Structure formats: structure tokens, C-alpha cells
């Protein structure tokens with residue numbers, strides 16, 4: 001047995017903090033984030049928070065520099081982000097209070113590169129067709 | 133689009149999306165205790181920055197520090213640090229050897245004069261003019277003085293480089309000293325630990341690349357974000373300490389119930405490091421979670437502090453008691469005794485260093 005299992009009540013405080021941040025997002029459009037990794041959450045606290053927030057309509061799995069899982073909780077605008085590191089351990093975990101986490105949106109630089117790539121591929125295809 | 137030569141362009145050339153960078157900066161912000169909202173600005177800044185040239189010198193060391201950094205980096209999130217830096221010289225990791233390796237270092241030094249980060253692991257031998265540890269016909273002492281003169285900053289990685297470590301332990305036959313005793317005109321960051329936490333090494337370099345300056349340091353030049361709290365401050369066994377519940381042997385009922393390891397010699401209350409939160413092997417565990425007390429390996433003079441298995445109130449340094457017997461009496465000692473311990477430790481260390489210097493002078 002370890003001392004990691006008890007419930008400390010931290011989940012309750014976090015829920016109040018999230019509620020406040022969500023109201024601010026609605027009123028002023030100000031986004032916020034809470035870094036879960038830096039908090040002394042026990043396994044029981046984490047499970048309690050996850051259960052209280054529940055799961056909403058959107059979830060995504062990202063395969064970039066290790067796996068990540070993102071989901072909108074049952075409260076619109078409250079997102080849970082979990083990044084796995086070495087050995088499938090949680091490397092970073094946060095709650096973002098935002099309409100859409102930045103990580104889900106395509107970056108303008110990537111869009112630019114993708115546009116160039118697609119155009120080049122189409123040109124190659126057209127070229128190939130001409131030679132056939 | 134990112135300019136050629138920048139980290140953003142290098143990532144794009146490898147087909148790595150900017151999402152990866154954003155994910156990495158979210159991770160960095162977390163381990164560096166920066167506001168989580170800082171990650172977006174950090175990712176943008178990094179994308180437009182040139183890769184940081186790093187020269188890594190190994191002196192009197194066991195290669196554990198390099199193992200720490202490389203072992204943790206399977207191709208995952210933590211691996212991203214190698215996209216931010218250009219590791220221009222590292223004897224153990226580079227393919228070149230002999231004259232070719234030295235030529236690579238000279239080229240990197242010249243190309244990045246005043247801009248490269250110098251990482252050193254291992255202590256510096258000064259006895260008999262440093263002849264105990266040499267490389268390519270030069271003593272480590274000469275090499276350090278020469279290369280550090282061109283560096284932007286120096287990172288002393290591991291307890292040996294930061295505080296002298298095991299080579300510095302009595303009787304210190306090689307006259308080992310920490311890097312900071314030789315490099316006195318450049319910013320020196322200490323990242324102690326035997327070995328040091330890999331995230332602390334990577335994040336400190338990443339911070340420098342992102343912000344162009346060093347992170348906030350404590351009185352021993354350690355980054356505060358990793359060395360701001362003691363192991364004890366963040367230890368999950370702390371509730372047992374506070375209640376006075378101590379394991380008396382490694383296999384008694386208390387040990388099996390996960391009680392505090394203070395009486396078994398845990399040095400957590402006087403050891404500043406992030407093992408209790410960052411943990412090891414990708415967050416799997418740390419010594420106390422695996423059932424062994426903290427050895428205090430990241431503190432100055434840890435090897436000469438008496439038994440690893442005696443409680444702090446009995447372990448001595450010089451003749452000074454490190455901490456009062458409050459915990460033994462089952463009372464929550466808390467911050468006051470830790471602060472007292474810190475003061476006493478500093479005094480004891482100064483005394484120890486003076487005694488060691490005297491002894492050294494006598495032998496030379």
C-alpha cells in the first residue's frame with residue numbers, strides 16, 4: 001500500500017476553479033489552462049476529477065512525438081489533454097478552458113506546406129498522364 | 133513560413149508538424165513550472181529560432197549523466213530536445229574520434245563563438261596541474277578554460293561537475309573541483325544529481341533556446357523550477373512523517389504499509405531536487421517509491437555526509453547535527469527544521485570545503 005490513494009479534496013477545488021474559468025471564457029472570451037501534472041493529485045483525486053467532468057461529444061487521438069489523447073468533457077469548452085511519454089507514462093496533462101485546443105487546429109505553416117505538397121503532387125500526376 | 137536554418141524549418145524538412153512543437157512546449161511549460169498558457173508563445177518563438185549549438189565535455193565522470201539524458205529518449209515527446217539543439221561535440225556519442233573529433237569541436241567553437249552552450253559532466257582535476265585526467269594530450273583543466281572562454285553559458289551537469297561529486301569525496305586524490313571553481317567569468321548553471329534528472333537537463337537547454345537567457349537560479353546556481361523544493365516537500369510519504377509513522381527496518385510492517393523512511397536514513401528533508409514529482413524512467417518511480425530512502429545525491433558533499441542508513445539527526449557532517457530530533461520524537465518538524473537544516477548544512481559545507489582545501493594545500 002502507498003499513501004497515493006487517499007482522496008484529498010483537491011478535485012473539488014479544481015472543479016470550482018474550472019467553473020470560474022469557464023464563466024470567464026463565456027463572458028470575456030479569455031482562455032485558460034490548468035497544469036495537472038504540477039499538482040499533488042493522488043490517483044483517487046484524478047479519477048474523481050475525470051469522473052466529475054465526464055466525456056463529451058469530441059475525442060481525438062494524436063500520434064505525434066508519442067501518443068496524446070484529447071477530449072471535450074461533458075462541459076462544452078472544458079477539454080482534457082493527456083500526453084504520453086516514454087513507456088506510456090503520462091508526460092504532461094492539462095485541462096484547457098477554450099473553444100478549441102490549439103493542438104487540434106492546423107498551424108498556418110503546416111497548411112502552407114501541405115498546399116505546396118498537394119499542388120506538386122497534382123502536377124506530377126498531370127505530368128505522368130501526359131507521358132503515358 | 134519559418135526562415136531557413138530555424139528550428140521550424142528543420143522540423144518541416146523532417147516532416148514533423150508544428151503540432152509536435154506545441155505539444156513539446158506544453159510539456160516544457162509544465163516541467164519548468166511556467167504558466168500553461170505560455171506554451172503557444174514558446175512554440176512560436178522556438179519555430180523562428182536557430183538550433184542551439186551545444187558542446188559537451190566529459191571529465192572525471194562515469195558517463196551516467198549522458199546515460200540519463202539518452203536513455204530516457206526513445207522517439208517520443210522527450211526526444212524533441214534533439215530537434216532544438218545541434219550537439220556539435222560529445223566524445224561518447226559522436227561517430228568521429230581522435231583528430232577528426234577535435235577538428236569538429238574547433239569548427240563548432242569558431243562558428244558559434246560566444247553563442248554555444250557548453251555542457252560539462254564530471255569534476256575537474258587540479259592536482260599536479262590536472263594531469264590525472266587528460267584528453268587529446270591536454271588536461272581537462274586546460275580544455276575547460278579554453279572552451280569556456282568562447283561559450284555563452286556553461287551547464288554543469290551532474291553532481292561531479294556541479295559540486296565535485298564522488299571524485300571530490302575525501303581524500304580527493306586528484307584535487308577534484310567543481311566547474312564553477314574554474315569558470316568564474318561566465319554564467320554557470322548547476323544541474324546536480326547522480327545522475328541528474330534528464331528533464332532538468334533538457335528543459336534548461338530548451339529554456340535557454342526559447343528565451344535566450346537562463347532560467348531563475350537558486351543560491352547554488354540550480355534552476356529553481358527543479359530544485360526549489362526538497363524531496364520531502366513533495367514526498368507522497370509525507371503524511372506518515374507528519375503523523376510520526378516511521379518504518380524501523382526495510383521489511384517491517386511500517387515499510388510494507390508505505391510509512392516514512394526517515395529513520396532508515398532518508399535525506400529527503402535536506403535534498404533539493406524534483407525526483408518526487410518528475411520521477412525516473414519516464415515517471416515510473418523514484419527511490420522512495422521503490423522503498424529506499426533518498427541518498428541526497430544532488431547535494432554538495434553527499435558522499436561524505438555519514439551513513440546513508442542513519443537518520444539525519446544521527447548522520448553528521450563535520451561534527452554538526454544536520455537536523456533536530458523532532459521527527460524521531462514523532463513530531464511534525466515541518467518547514468522550520470528544514471530551514472534550520474539548510475542553514476546548518478551551508479555552514480557545515482563551508483567548514484568542510486575549507487578543511488579539504490587546507491588538506492589539499494598540505495599534500496601539494
Ligand code: SF4
Pocket residue numbers: 363364365367368369370371373391392393394398399400401420425426
Ligand atoms: S523523510 Fe523521506 S520518506 Fe519521509 S516524508 Fe520525507 S522525503 Fe518522504
